[in-house]
Amino acid sequence: xxxxxxxxxxxxxxxxxxxxxxxxxxxxxxxxxxxxxxxxxxxxxxxxxxxxxxxxxxxxxxxxxxxxxxxxxxxxxxxxxxxxxxxxxxxxxxxxxxxxxxxxxxxxxxxxxxxxxxxxxxxxxxxxxxxxxxxxxxxxxxxxxxxxxxxxxxxxxxxxxxxxxxxxxxxxxxxxxxxxxxxxxxxxxxxxxxxxxx
Amino acid sequence: xxxxxxxxxxxxxxxxxxxxxxxxxxxxxxxxxxxxxxxxxxxxxxxxxxxxxxxxxxxxxxxxxxxxxxxxxxxxxxxxxxxxxxxxxxxxxxxxxxxxxxxxxxxxxxxxxxxxxxxxxxxxxxxxxxxxxxxxxxxxxxxxxxxxxxxxxxxxxxxxxxxxxxxxxxxxxxxxxxxxxxxxxxxxxxxxxxxxxx
Numbered sequence: 001x002x003x004x005x006x007x008x009x010x011x012x013x014x015x016x017x018x019x020x021x022x023x024x025x026x027x028x029x030x031x032x033x034x035x036x037x038x039x040x041x042x043x044x045x046x047x048x049x050x051x052x053x054x055x056x057x058x059x060x061x062x063x064x065x066x067x068x069x070x071x072x073x074x075x076x077x078x079x080x081x082x083x084x085x086x087x088x089x090x091x092x093x094x095x096x097x098x099x100x101x102x103x104x105x106x107x108x109x110x111x112x113x114x115x116x117x118x119x120x121x122x123x124x125x126x127x128x129x130x131x132x133x134x135x136x137x138x139x140x141x142x143x144x145x146x147x148x149x150x151x152x153x154x155x156x157x158x159x160x161x162x163x164x165x166x167x168x169x170x171x172x173x174x175x176x177x178x179x180x181x182x183x184x185x186x187x188x189x190x191x192x193x194x195x196x197x198x
Numbered sequence: 199x200x201x202x203x204x205x206x207x208x209x210x211x212x213x214x215x216x217x218x219x220x221x222x223x224x225x226x227x228x229x230x231x232x233x234x235x236x237x238x239x240x241x242x243x244x245x246x247x248x249x250x251x252x253x254x255x256x257x258x259x260x261x262x263x264x265x266x267x268x269x270x271x272x273x274x275x276x277x278x279x280x281x282x283x284x285x286x287x288x289x290x291x292x293x294x295x296x297x298x299x300x301x302x303x304x305x306x307x308x309x310x311x312x313x314x315x316x317x318x319x320x321x322x323x324x325x326x327x328x329x330x331x332x333x334x335x336x337x338x339x340x341x342x343x344x345x346x347x348x349x350x351x352x353x354x355x356x357x358x359x360x361x362x363x364x365x366x367x368x369x370x371x372x373x374x375x376x377x378x379x380x381x382x383x384x385x386x387x388x389x390x391x392x393x394x395x396x
């Protein structure tokens with residue numbers, strides 16, 4: 001699909017048909033994460049693909065899906081045929097920036113004015129969300145609040161921190177998030193020229 | 199361009215021809231940031247487009263471009279006809295999550311296990327980097343270490359924190375970053391199934 005169309009079509013899909021996805025297709029979408037940049041080429045993102053029903057139900061449970069369903073929303077987590085758990089290791093960045101070519105002016109590890117591991121995780125997330133659209137699928141993203149539980153479910157090592165779950169499947173009609181009632185910011189509110197202007 | 203080709207072609211371009219870019223083209227690339235998702239639809243990213251030579255030289259100076267040039271690299275910051283300064287406001291997220299539909303179980307603002315403003319900034323960054331490729335341009339990203347200086351140059355309000363500068367232009371041959379000598383991780387090192395495996 002044309003990039004412009006992929007970008008224009010991307011939205012959080014919060015309901016899926018029960019059609020299963022081939023492992024190959026899910027892996028193609030997940031592999032988009034490898035095309036995201038990382039500070040110092042740290043490459044510290046991992047994706048755990050979950051398709052087993054037992055684990056998907058467990059993830060839906062720690063995300064408290066039932067409260068969404070009770071509020072009239074679709075069971076978009078348990079109903080997604082694949083979950084992609086994204087995680088990143090701050091430690092890998094710190095180790096990378098302890099290598100000789102990355103030390104700060106004082107010879108020690110730099111200060112991190114911005115925790116670039118989160119920024120890079122967001123870049124990988126966006127690559128995955130767009131790749132899903134390109135493959136004719138829909139994706140959602142859930143920043144689970146019980147992240148330690150999510151870590152346990154997929155067995156992440158201690159130095160990896162999950163950022164949440166990408167739900168993946170064939171789109172079904174869904175109830176929109178209430179957040180989408182907030183007005184969409186216009187380009188002239190987001191893009192400034194030469195310097196900030198109100 | 200096809201999405202797959204855009205994703206495959208994306209790389210950090212660290213040298214540009216002196217050809218100027220039309221304001222329309224730069225704004226199109228910057229506007230890709232508006233297509234990135236944000237937690238609670240907070241929409242707290244701004245892009246300051248800098249094309250004035252004086253400001254670009256100032257940004258190159260706070261980024262200590264000269265030390266890169268002295269080390270044999272191209273003047274990829276001052277030489278880029280446009281700089282896109284990306285910034286995000288944590289405050290907007292906190293205000294959004296103080297609204298009634300986003301309060302935590304105890305009725306107060308949620309804990310933030312992951313600072314999603316950085317994640318979302320990374321998603322916007324990726325959208326911009328890919329949009330540049332789609333428009334036949336090259337883009338680089340510089341996580342400037344003197345971010346307070348960068349804020350001052352583009353006049354950001356106090357509650358906005360820049361994550362760095364996207365350099366944008368027509369690609370010229372460049373000297374690769376030493377970080378690219380690090381081996382590229384294979385898909386089977388990044389993508390796990392059902393649970394983490396070594």
